[in-house]
Amino acid sequence: MLKLYFTLTIACLSIVVFADGKHVISVEKYPFSIHNQSEIVDLGEDFVSLDEVIADKSKFAFTSLANPTTNLGFTNHHYWVRFKLTNSSSEVKKWFLETARPITDVADLYRIDADEKISLVKNGDMIPFANRPVEHRKLLFPIHLEANSSAEFYLHLHSDGEVISLPLTIHDDFSLIKATYFDQLIFGIFYGLLALAATTYLFFYFGIKEKSFMLYVFYVVSVALLHSSLDGYFFQYFLKDSGWFADRSLLLFAAISGVLFGRYTQVYSRVKNFSKPLNTAFNCVNISILILILGILIYDPGRPLYYPLVNGLGFTLIILCTIGVTLSIIRKQPVDIFFALGIASFTLGFIVFILNNFNLIPNSFITENSAKLGTGLEILFLSLSMANRIRLLRNEKEKAQTLALQRSEESNEIKSYFLSNMSHELRTPLNAILGLSQSIMSEISDEKIKENL
Structure with missing residues (x-):
């Protein structure tokens, strides 16, 4: 287990300093990741409160984050992430911490100031959108640090089985607007x-x-x-x-x-x-x-x-x-x-x-x-x-349509051929019947028979 906490120091040029004092990294512009200064622990399916985590730090094996966008996979476990921020400048710093995915159910950020005062900012998919600390589709936490001050942070993450990714990105106002655009x-x-x-x-x-x-x-x-x-x-x-x-x-x-x-x-x-x-x-x-x-x-x-x-x-x-x-x-x-x-x-x-x-x-x-x-x-x-x-x-x-037209034309031709042949076949017997009827009518005087004929 890492015993040393890491410190993020942001001065006028945003200087990040490791707590061991051996490495200095210059960050010239926002946004940037603080994963190198953060540690995580997987506490399984049972929730462990912040008081328990703080009370016995040796009991929980925090480990370093692997990369700037650590992926925890499909999980319903409870995770705690800890890091420390320090503002060594003479001005108040206002940052935005971006973390997790928009669909993460619980993302609660606890802040412990130098006077041991603990404050909580709740976020995640389980609270109304209007109650989020920043009304944004992403999970964002506003962080204010007074001049020459520092604070410890503990981030609690939990979901119901969906994927949890873990960016830990610091934005200022301009970089957040730029990322949103x-x-x-x-x-x-x-x-x-x-x-x-x-x-x-x-x-x-x-x-x-x-x-x-x-x-x-x-x-x-x-x-x-x-x-x-x-x-x-x-x-x-x-x-x-x-x-x-x-x-x-x-x-x-x-x-x-x-x-x-x-x-x-x-x-x-x-x-x-x-x-x-x-x-x-x-x-x-x-x-x-x-x-x-x-x-x-x-x-x-x-x-x-x-x-x-x-x-x-x-x-x-x-x-x-x-x-x-x-x-x-x-x-x-x-x-x-x-x-x-x-x-x-x-x-x-x-x-x-x-x-x-x-x-x-x-x-x-x-x-x-x-x-x-x-x-x-x-x-x-x-x-x-x-x-x-x-x-x-x-x-x-x-x-x-072309096939239907062809079939229609063929049908018309067949009908015409049929009618032309049938008309010839019908005319001959009809003429004989009509002729015989007229001959009979001319030779009889009974009006009833003539009417029938």
């Missing part, structure tokens, strides 16, 4: 693409009545809901408070998007036509996800298992989609190039995202947002694929 640009492009795709193909569905178009629209909407939940926007703008649905929204959106993705792939690529076993496999995975949704709704104790399970089932669907595209090529079935590129993009992004969630690759901005990048490219390519689908449907309709 950058997020708005990236996320604006992403969500704008989803909104455009969903709206466009919703109108196409009402015009064409093609089932795959409506499945595609539902899938895009579910993807938007899933990512808005991951990014904190759904909680910020729609839920705004914790509750039954807030606790389950991320899992539900992930499971629903998985089902819709599987059904859309089945319908669009017509898996049933070229591989019944593969179609059966799709059905089995979809049924498994529906059972998972039922568990999410009615059985809370299984929640720590639901997060890795929904990721695993999603990954299985991607494998089935890849197999479907491969089989189509092998059996010389028509495969839309944009559909194949969309599946490939989503597969690559989702694989990186899954590996990051299971803490198998280092956490970074790219790996953490790989699913968003892969999904954005997937939606773009699938939209182009759907445009090709419209062209194919239009060609099929034109061919059907």
Whole structure:
């Protein structure tokens, strides 16, 4: 166990000094990470209070953080992180500490001042958005340090089984605004693409009545809901408070998007036509996800298992989609190039995202947002694929109309031929009947018989 606490000293040029006094790192601009000055301990599923942690420091084996964006993986454990900040300048410093993910349930920051006074700032997905210390989709803590003062901090993190990542980033006002603008640009492009795709193909569905178009629209909407939940926007703008649905929204959106993705792939690529076993496999995975949704709704104790399970089932669907595209090529079935590129993009992004969630690759901005990048490219390519689908449907309709016209002309010709022949065959006996009737009428005088004739 590390016995020395680390000290962060920020002067006019933001100088970071290790507590052992042997290393000095100059930080010229915000933001920057303090992970090198922080330590963490995993206390398992049982909550341990701050008083217990402080009372017997030797009992808890705090360890250094591995990197600036440590990923703790799927977990429902309680974690404590500790660090110390010092302001050696002659001015009051105002910082913002960014940590965890927007979906983290509990993120409580305890501050211990030099006079042993303890204060608490609560944050996380379990408190109303209006009660957050900073009304922002990210979990931010405002920190004020008086001139020539220092304070110890203990951060308590807990979630219900979802992934916990652990950035410990210090912002000033300007860097926080700059980071927010950058997020708005990236996320604006992403969500704008989803909104455009969903709206466009919703109108196409009402015009064409093609089932795959409506499945595609539902899938895009579910993807938007899933990512808005991951990014904190759904909680910020729609839920705004914790509750039954807030606790389950991320899992539900992930499971629903998985089902819709599987059904859309089945319908669009017509898996049933070229591989019944593969179609059966799709059905089995979809049924498994529906059972998972039922568990999410009615059985809370299984929640720590639901997060890795929904990721695993999603990954299985991607494998089935890849197999479907491969089989189509092998059996010389028509495969839309944009559909194949969309599946490939989503597969690559989702694989990186899954590996990051299971803490198998280092956490970074790219790996953490790989699913968003892969999904954005997937939606773009699938939209182009759907445009090709419209062209194919239009060609099929034109061919059907041409064939119907040809058959109509053939039917008219057959009818004309039939009538011309039948009129000749009918005229001969009718003429004989009419002639005989007239001859009889001319030779009899009975008016009743003439009337009958």
